Amino acid sequence: MGHYQWNWAIVFEQVAGTKEYYYQWLITGLGWTVATALCAWVLALVLGSLVGTLRTVPNKWLASLATCYVELFRNIPLIVQLFLWFYVLPEVLPKSAGFWMKQDMPMPEFITAAIGLGLFTSARVAEQVRTGIMALSSGQKNAGLALGFTLPQAYRYVILPMAFRIVIPPMTSEFMNVFKNSAVALAIGVTELTFQMRQITGEYAPGNPIEVMTIVSVIYLILAFSVNRLMALIERRTQVPGYISGGGK
Amino acid sequence: MVLHRYTLFDTTESTMSIIRFNAVNKWFKDLHVLKDVNLSVAEGEVVVICGPSGSGKSTLIRTVNQLETIGSGEIWVNGQNVIDPKTDINTVRADVGFVFQHFNLYPHLTVLDNITLAPIQVRKQPRVEAEALAETLLAKVGLANKRDVFPSQLSGGQQQRVAIARGLAMQPKVMLFDEPTSALDPEMIGEVLKVMKDLAHTGITMMCVTHEMGFAREVADRVVFLDQGEVVEMATPAEFFSAPKSERAKQFLQQVLSPMH
Ligand SMILES: Nc1ncnc2c1ncn2[C@@H]1O[C@H](COP(=O)(O)OP(=O)(O)OP(=O)(O)O)[C@@H](O)[C@H]1O
Ligand SMILES: [Mg+2]
Numbered sequence: 479m480g481h482y483q484w485n486w487a488i489v490f491e492q493v494a495g496t497k498e499y500y501y502q503w504l505i506t507g508l509g510w511t512v513a514t515a516l517c518a519w520v521l522a523l524v525l526g527s528l529v530g531t532l533r534t535v536p537n538k539w540l541a542s543l544a545t546c547y548v549e550l551f552r553n554i555p556l557i558v559q560l561f562l563w564f565y566v567l568p569e570v571l572p573k574s575a576g577f578w579m580k581q582d583m584p585m586p587e588f589i590t591a592a593i594g595l596g597l598f599t600s601a602r603v604a605e606q607v608r609t610g611i612m613a614l615s616s617g618q619k620n621a622g623l624a625l626g627f628t629l630p631q632a633y634r635y636v637i638l639p640m641a642f643r644i645v646i647p648p649m650t651s652e653f654m655n656v657f658k659n660s661a662v663a664l665a666i667g668v669t670e671l672t673f674q675m676r677q678i679t680g681e682y683a684p685g686n687p688i689e690v691m692t693i694v695s696v697i698y699l700i701l702a703f704s705v706n707r708l709m710a711l712i713e714r715r716t717q718v719p720g721y722i723s724g725g726g727k
Numbered sequence: 728m729v730l731h732r733y734t735l736f737d738t739t740e741s742t743m744s745i746i747r748f749n750a751v752n753k754w755f756k757d758l759h760v761l762k763d764v765n766l767s768v769a770e771g772e773v774v775v776i777c778g779p780s781g782s783g784k785s786t787l788i789r790t791v792n793q794l795e796t797i798g799s800g801e802i803w804v805n806g807q808n809v810i811d812p813k814t815d816i817n818t819v820r821a822d823v824g825f826v827f828q829h830f831n832l833y834p835h836l837t838v839l840d841n842i843t844l845a846p847i848q849v850r851k852q853p854r855v856e857a858e859a860l861a862e863t864l865l866a867k868v869g870l871a872n873k874r875d876v877f878p879s880q881l882s883g884g885q886q887q888r889v890a891i892a893r894g895l896a897m898q899p900k901v902m903l904f905d906e907p908t909s910a911l912d913p914e915m916i917g918e919v920l921k922v923m924k925d926l927a928h929t930g931i932t933m934m935c936v937t938h939e940m941g942f943a944r945e946v947a948d949r950v951v952f953l954d955q956g957e958v959v960e961m962a963t964p965a966e967f968f969s970a971p972k973s974e975r976a977k978q979f980l981q982q983v984l985s986p987m988h
Binding site: 615617618620621622623624625626627628631635636639640643718719720721 | 792794817818820821822823824825827829831832833834835844845848849850876877879880890893894897
């Protein structure tokens with residue numbers, strides 16, 4: 479029972495029975511968090527832009543295929559998706575492929591987490607991109623088509639440049655989400671920041687959970703803030719002079 | 728360039744006409760918006776299309792470059808049947824300029840880039856050439872000093888003049904206009920009409936939906952009056968304005984002319 483023994487210096491203490499320090503564990507965790515989140519984000523941007531665009535094309539087949547993709551990856555909880563990729567997929571694949579995933583795939587936890595989180599996030603990015611495209615007046619597209627652009631050209635030069643500008647604010651929160659959601663990767667054993675936090679507060683330094691959790695929370699806050707600033711910079715850089723968004727005058 | 732500015736009305740020879748509608752019908756679900764439209768526009772001709780709101784003017788002009796598809800009939804543009812799935816619609820469109828009521832400039836591009844985008848990407852014109860032409864056109868529409876600004880920094884009249892320059896940069900054979908001045912403040916209508924009149928005198932083929940009857944009187948070779956999807960009258964401006972044949976045209980003229988004059 480006794481009072482809580484505050485010890486903020488805990489992170490600079492050596493982990494019992496090792497040559498390592500707690501802060502090194504946290505840095506390792508931060509590294510995996512950033513790596514998982516950034517890889518997932520790149521994947522989500524590429525796939526999400528593609529799928530979101532396809533949802534708006536006149537071809538009904540492509541559009542419905544894209545809709546199915548979004549509904550599938552958006553509506554199954556992220557942690558379930560990671561379990562499916564990590565534990566179920568190798569069992570249902572042909573024997574040799576499953577065997578390869580379990581035995582030879584390099585960094586299986588990290589790669590599965592990055593791809594799983596990327597696919598999950600891509601569905602959300604796709605929705606934002608689609609909303610951005612729909613927010614533009616059809617006049618933009620028609621003006622492109624009337625000049626002889628093919629549909630892909632109209633998207634490339636006319637529609638997407640404006641749609642991406644419009645969706646920067648919602649994309650900022652998706653980008654921040656990807657860092658927060660990366661904590662779920664601990665469920666399949668990625669030694670990211672939250673994993674390290676649990677390991678330290680659980681087994682190694684159970685006496686000082688508040689300090690460790692506070693430090694980890696501050697690290698997440700700093701990450702979120704950095705993403706926010708980066709996106710604000712991009713928004714400023716790509717701003718169209720005099721353009722008031724939504725401008726359908 | 729083109730000398731025969733005045734052509735026979737019922738031009739049936741396809742060789743003469745640059746645009747030809749053969750029995751064109753169009754439905755929006757149950758709404759019959761174009762009813763058996765037959766219409767030919769000769770090379771170099773300036774045709775004004777007018778009619779009450781909802782009569783199908785926009786639909787008609789948008790079918791020319793297939794921004795709107797049709798239900799039945801044929802449309803020939805520059806000797807190509809635009810309804811035929813084998814026709815490459817993009818090459819047809821590249822030769823047909825279109826000016827919209829709401830300008831539809833690309834907001835993220837400068838005036839110069841708005842004009843040069845299609846010549847560079849569609850025509851594969853070298854950038855220097857495209858820019859030189861764009862500057863010439865900007866001078867023609869009186870906006871030489873605006874090449875580096877963005878559309879949102881221009882007035883409506885200026886935006887519409889840029890839109891006309893953008894269409895002309897593809898060196899089209901035909902220019903289509905859908906109510907190019909009706910989204911403008913009254914004091915800006917004149918500057919756009921002047922550009923259009925200058926253009927009409929160059930001998931380019933023009934098809935223009937407008938309620939600017941002064942423009943029609945001055946430069947049109949023919950006026951087409953559309954009502955409820957039907958071509959009700961087709962006449963020279965002189966005939967149409969002084970002696971409209973149908974009751975519907977008389978009523979329409981009363982409405983558009985009386986409040987203005
Ligand atoms: N995409 C559409 N779907 C359904 N109905 C449409 C569509 N576009 C136009 N219409 C209808 O078709 C008819 C003709 O429309 P259109 O826009 O061609 O008329 P308009 O002569 O250009 O009218 P205005 O002078 O108001 O521009 C109208 O009744 C209109 O409501
Ligand atoms: Mg109209």
